[in-house]
Amino acid sequence: MRDQVATRVTGRPVALPVTVLMLLVVLAGCTSAPESAPDGRPAAGRWQPEPGTDWQWQLSGRLDTTVDAPVYDIDGFEHDAAQVAGLHRKGRKVICYLSTGAWEEFRPDADDFPAAVLGKSNGWAGERWLDIRRTDVLQPLMEARIAMCAKKGFDAVEPDNMDGYRNRTGFPLTAADQLRYNRLIAGVAHRHGLSVGLKNDLPQIPQLVGDFDFAVNEQCAQYEECAQLSPFVKAGKAVFHVEYELPLARFCDGSRRLGLSSLLKKYELGVWRRQCPAAGN
Template sequence: MRLLLLLVLPLLLLAGCTAAPDDPAPPRPRWRPAPGLDWQWQLSGRLDPGVDVPVYDIDGFEHPEGTVTDLHRRGRKVICYLSTGAWEDFRPDADAFPEAVLGKGNGWEGERWLDIRRTDVLEPLMAERIDMCGDKGFDAVEPDNMDGYANDTGFPLTAADQLRYNRLIARLVHDRGMAVGLKNDLDQIPELVGEFDFAVNEQCAQYGECERLTPFVAAGKAVFHVEYELPVDRFCPESRRLGLSSMLKKYELGVWRESCQGGQGGQGGQGYAPAPAPAPVSGGTPVR
């Protein structure tokens, strides 16, 4: 018996060492943008990758993985712009959305509100879009049209419907290791600030609403903010006081920007250095 144990024991030890698979690598920590980060938001025109800012927000469909890789090489974090609350007739997956979930137009050509109550239909479609962002290497997602309940969508959407849907989108993004931003939807910030990693806002200064974004800053989370109609001296002092990442843009959201953090001007802003063959942006993308 003792001889048998001596013969078998090494085999058992060897099996114990080899049978268990290697522990999987820990997931990459999710990016958590802090208040005050300067940024560039470009959704139209030929992408200029040389604006000297740490964060870029670009269209997820229009740009290939190589564009994201190039921006990473330049030291940028990159946000994937997607519409998650409205259908767009110019997207490659437009035919996958049944007519039953398409509501009224949302004011942009070729776009209609979605019936966000129909998560049985929308969850797999949005998961595919978010997978696309992850596969291209984006660090975060900016889901747009996240406040349908406050608009005339053609559906009887409630605040509870919106909270449920916005939380679903946040979970889908987080499950894929990316950060997610809450776009506008100021009324639901108290309920959602804990589930989103940053905010994106348009024109809070023009409408006297920027104070409502302070829960994100208080939680150590960035608020990426743009104005279109106010000169910078009308909103930058207050934006700095509140800790917002603010800039002036034109409605077409091209290259031009004037930042409260100091970056100004047209092509390239500060530190412009053109990259080889940056990816063009389709002219079909509407102005946001």
């Protein structure tokens, strides 16, 4: 979500018992995944999308598996293991979209979030910012969500609402709070064998590029911020980028120069997409 921009869908997975949630946390602490190298380059053993990799981002409507793109980013609650496996049979890698920084009343685990961690609305009906300082509460809940993605066979996670410190959340969140929480989420994903993308949060890219395997960005061209994503590209990590309001002619040349994987999408993030044409076309 870019500040107040996002798409909302509903899901009905089975909620995990509290005992299972805590067991997941204990087991996660007993294993570790290789971290990125000091220069931010990807660690071995996880899927690593390279700069310029084409992608499809669909968070609403019936999933269309015929789009000719090697990477799909889809809602983790809404899609089951069979759909992920179907995409894999077509040679696709699949990213699991989750909200990790905001509460959504329509998710099946919504009642597991205590009122004390729910802040102000993030601008979408039924959604509220989370107090990311309360990692004692949020880590087991996010562990269960990310474990769900791994069990369904996803290759990666796209955690959304990861820049609450830049918004009016109802909590006195600091940049340090956000760094701690974002690294926590990245670590959980890696322990479950999943790659993880940094969503927006441009100011903290220099500190976080080594913790994340790719980036997902909305509207960096419209706000003249795309150059801030260069550390990911320099580290050999894809930047999956969308614009909603600019025509292709306004951002594709710049995207090619920077090595971004850019699309024009509509705000509802349905099937519709437009790719940047190849250079010279």
